Amino acid sequence: MLSAEIIAIGSELLTPERSDTNSLWLTQKLNDIGIEVKLKTIVGDDEARLEETIRDAVKRSDIVITTGGLGPTEDDLTRQVSARALNKTLEYHNDLEVHLRARFRAWGREMPEINKRQAYIIEGADILPNPNGSAVGMYLSVDGKHIAIFPGPPREMQPMFENHVFDRLKVAAGDVIVKRRVLKISGMGESAVDEAIAPIYVTYPDVQTSILFNKSEVEAHLWLRSEDSIQADATLEEIAQKIVGKLGTAVFSIQGESMEEVVGRLLKKRGETLSVAESCTGGLIGSRLTDVPGSSAYFIEGVVSYSNTAKMRTLNVPEATLQEFGAVSAETAAAMAEGMRDAAKTDHSISVTGIAGPDGGSDEKPVGTVFVGYANGGRSKTMKIVLPGDRYLIRWRASQAALDYLRRQLLKAT
Amino acid sequence: MLSAEIIAIGSELLTPERSDTNSLWLTQKLNDIGIEVKLKTIVGDDEARLEETIRDAVKRSDIVITTGGLGPTEDDLTRQVSARALNKTLEYHNDLEVHLRARFRAWGREMPEINKRQAYIIEGADILPNPNGSAVGMYLSVDGKHIAIFPGPPREMQPMFENHVFDRLKVAAGDVIVKRRVLKISGMGESAVDEAIAPIYVTYPDVQTSILFNKSEVEAHLWLRSEDSIQADATLEEIAQKIVGKLGTAVFSIQGESMEEVVGRLLKKRGETLSVAESCTGGLIGSRLTDVPGSSAYFIEGVVSYSNTAKMRTLNVPEATLQEFGAVSAETAAAMAEGMRDAAKTDHSISVTGIAGPDGGSDEKPVGTVFVGYANGGRSKTMKIVLPGDRYLIRWRASQAALDYLRRQLLKAT
Numbered sequence A, B: 001m002l003s004a005e006i007i008a009i010g011s012e013l014l015t016p017e018r019s020d021t022n023s024l025w026l027t028q029k030l031n032d033i034g035i036e037v038k039l040k041t042i043v044g045d046d047e048a049r050l051e052e053t054i055r056d057a058v059k060r061s062d063i064v065i066t067t068g069g070l071g072p073t074e075d076d077l078t079r080q081v082s083a084r085a086l087n088k089t090l091e092y093h094n095d096l097e098v099h100l101r102a103r104f105r106a107w108g109r110e111m112p113e114i115n116k117r118q119a120y121i122i123e124g125a126d127i128l129p130n131p132n133g134s135a136v137g138m139y140l141s142v143d144g145k146h147i148a149i150f151p152g153p154p155r156e157m158q159p160m161f162e163n164h165v166f167d168r169l170k171v172a173a174g175d176v177i178v179k180r181r182v183l184k185i186s187g188m189g190e191s192a193v194d195e196a197i198a199p200i201y202v203t204y205p206d207v208q209t210s211i212l213f214n215k216s217e218v219e220a221h222l223w224l225r226s227e228d229s230i231q232a233d234a235t236l237e238e239i240a241q242k243i244v245g246k247l248g249t250a251v252f253s254i255q256g257e258s259m260e261e262v263v264g265r266l267l268k269k270r271g272e273t274l275s276v277a278e279s280c281t282g283g284l285i286g287s288r289l290t291d292v293p294g295s296s297a298y299f300i301e302g303v304v305s306y307s308n309t310a311k312m313r314t315l316n317v318p319e320a321t322l323q324e325f326g327a328v329s330a331e332t333a334a335a336m337a338e339g340m341r342d343a344a345k346t347d348h349s350i351s352v353t354g355i356a357g358p359d360g361g362s363d364e365k366p367v368g369t370v371f372v373g374y375a376n377g378g379r380s381k382t383m384k385i386v387l388p389g390d391r392y393l394i395r396w397r398a399s400q401a402a403l404d405y406l407r408r409q410l411l412k413a414t
Helices: A022-032 A047-060 A078-085 A094-106 A113-119 A154-164 A166-173 A190-201 A229-250 A259-270 A284-290 A308-315 A319-325 A330-344 A391-413 B022-032 B047-060 B078-085 B094-106 B113-119 B154-164 B166-173 B190-201 B229-250 B259-270 B284-290 B308-315 B319-325 B330-344 B391-413
Strands: A003-009 A036-043 A063-067 A090-092 A120-122 A126-128 A137-142 A145-150 A177-185 A207-214 A217-226 A251-253 A274-278 A299-305 A348-354 A369-376 A380-386 B003-009 B036-043 B063-067 B090-092 B120-122 B126-128 B137-142 B145-150 B177-185 B207-214 B217-226 B251-253 B274-278 B299-305 B348-354 B369-376 B380-386
Touching: A003 A022, A003 A047, A022 A036, A022 A063, A022 A154, A022 A177, A036 A047, A036 B047, A047 A063, A047 A078, A047 B036, A047 B047, A078 A090, A078 A120, A078 A145, A094 A113, A113 A120, A120 A137, A126 A154, A137 A154, A145 A154, A145 A166, A154 A166, A177 A229, A190 A207, A190 A217, A190 A229, A207 A229, A217 A229, A229 A251, A229 A391, A251 A259, A259 A284, A259 A391, A274 A284, A274 A330, A284 A299, A284 A391, A284 B284, A299 A308, A299 A330, A299 B308, A308 A319, A308 A330, A308 B299, A308 B330, A319 A330, A330 A348, A330 A369, A330 A380, A330 B308, A348 A391, A369 A391, A380 A391, B003 B022, B003 B047, B022 B036, B022 B063, B022 B154, B022 B177, B036 B047, B047 B063, B047 B078, B078 B090, B078 B120, B078 B145, B094 B113, B113 B120, B120 B137, B126 B154, B137 B154, B145 B154, B145 B166, B154 B166, B177 B229, B190 B207, B190 B217, B190 B229, B207 B229, B217 B229, B229 B251, B229 B391, B251 B259, B259 B284, B259 B391, B274 B284, B274 B330, B284 B299, B284 B391, B299 B308, B299 B330, B308 B319, B308 B330, B319 B330, B330 B348, B330 B369, B330 B380, B348 B391, B369 B391, B380 B391
Parallel strands: A003 A036, A003 A063, A063 A145, A274 A299, A274 A348, B003 B036, B003 B063, B063 B145, B274 B299, B274 B348
Antiparallel strands: A036 B036, A090 A120, A126 A137, A137 A145, A177 A217, A177 A251, A207 A217, A299 B299, A348 A369, A369 A380, B090 B120, B126 B137, B137 B145, B177 B217, B177 B251, B207 B217, B348 B369, B369 B380
């Protein structure tokens, strides 16, 4: 199996605010054709370290991919430093300069002389055209190693990789493919999932399994290298079905979908509609649901009843309920869901009220206390949970719990 | 100035799903005491590459920090490989084993024998206690180089760094400190901002400036190394004020705050209230506003009127308006904001209606067409924008545009 290294170049990637994301996208593409990423480096606009990084990478790994540092300014060192690291020279390409000048004129500007630097290419390299920017990429094969050099912006890099490099690497990687499946599981911890499904996955020694916890759900990642794509898919499907057989409805996706996609698919299939009444999540559930293209087919309305006034006026929550039980209570959650259902006349309504913190907690109802409500035509029900984490995580987990509660009601009703 | 390298260890960090985030937090801490991060490496559970990475890092840089790979399993290589890379041996510490056994017993379990591996420490290293996990860290000073070895989980690594390593590095770094400021600018492009403010920042050669575009805003990052903290702050404040003088209200923050924090602060200061009527953003604006602790002081209610029915029923948008101008129109945006204001009786209301795509666009109203509305006690007004990007970015940018529209109304009203 071929090994790859990815080098992200640019001092801005070494600040506390920025991180390299190109490598995640590239890793997915490389893994899909059976190439493993063995190392990633993030290096600044620093000649010595960049040269050493490229030299070492080419020595160690079969494929080296760099992103960034191809701009026209003094800081952009990738061209000359990678040439030096590969013991090659840079060659001037007049046609590239002509093309660059034409691009600038098309934007109504004269090309600054500094951009001429972008017409220099490492000797022997293939030029990778860049329809979305002024920096072309380069591809070389040296002593059986593959080197691909890209600009940093993802919308420039990605089409260049897909159109001009992916096929070459696929040929180099041979017929091995990698198939992946991501199962998502709600309402269980990482170790409980592992304990339950280990007896299944250990019987498939060719399949790699990893169990990860991701904000509000456990993910089981399965992957498999094979030369037989159909057989690999069948194996992964078999494991997925065994896991579903073991864990039941706790498995909310066997194809890596998000909770909002799963809920949306269920509603769409049934031709039913949904409305949402939110308090502590503040619109997050609506935002997640409508993040899914086509969600207008089932999502009708949301109300963010952040104040008690809004709960009473828009959702018809009785003042007595708020006074007797408080805004964060099962009774209020039920009244919110019912009020939302009655107003929007949807088949289903969900509600959330809780204490996201950092303030507002009490001994009886600590920060993280959340009530989730559900109402349909005939009835309503609620669930209490106490969620760990900071404000961001409590809100996210409350939104996930509400969507999952709806999912389980929909499955029961089938 | 001292240079640092950060090495993140673990094969899971080389998958498409995971990225190293420890280094961002560490970079912030290091920058604060004037230490520059020159290189970051992400390496898997791979003995040869890990050993080479550590050896090279110690050769090149003054400070080397590793995270991950200190667990008890076979995959956890950091202890033995870093010892070898530093030409040191591992020493068994009986007191650590005793302590580990006691921890496990406190959890009601016997220590698995495999965890004994966590009682081995590189010779000459100081032990960094880990109150949140079973893997202790290590700190060594070798030939003037500083090496700190941490477990991977952020909630273990961060207190260990702060309590046991930060002060040592601060002493090593001397009195140089780094001060940073992030200014955020809306409604202008990256190059327009740069063109406008370059004449300001070039007159401060000691201050590093970088201009970045971040989803929906331009950020100007200023930073400065100095031995005089007060003077450095004064210099950055002076530049910030000059930039505000040049760009005016386009600068929405001179302290790196988010748009929702800025809007929240303005409302809070004025003791005024807000409600939000959303269509294409689906709750995202409400979610962002209520992400700010204390937002219940000014955020009263939100309505996600995703369907026309909801626009008419809950926001009182006239059916004739929807029929004549369409749901995505200035007229509907105005009616949504007015209807929300009248229902919630808030001082201010904002509304958004638009086409987030991928479907639903037309020649007249392509995907990305968004109308933003604003209403207060006496009047309403609207703005049309056409936003580039995919569904995610269009929704995000629409939410930002609406909040910024509100901000500009609030500033005018002052």
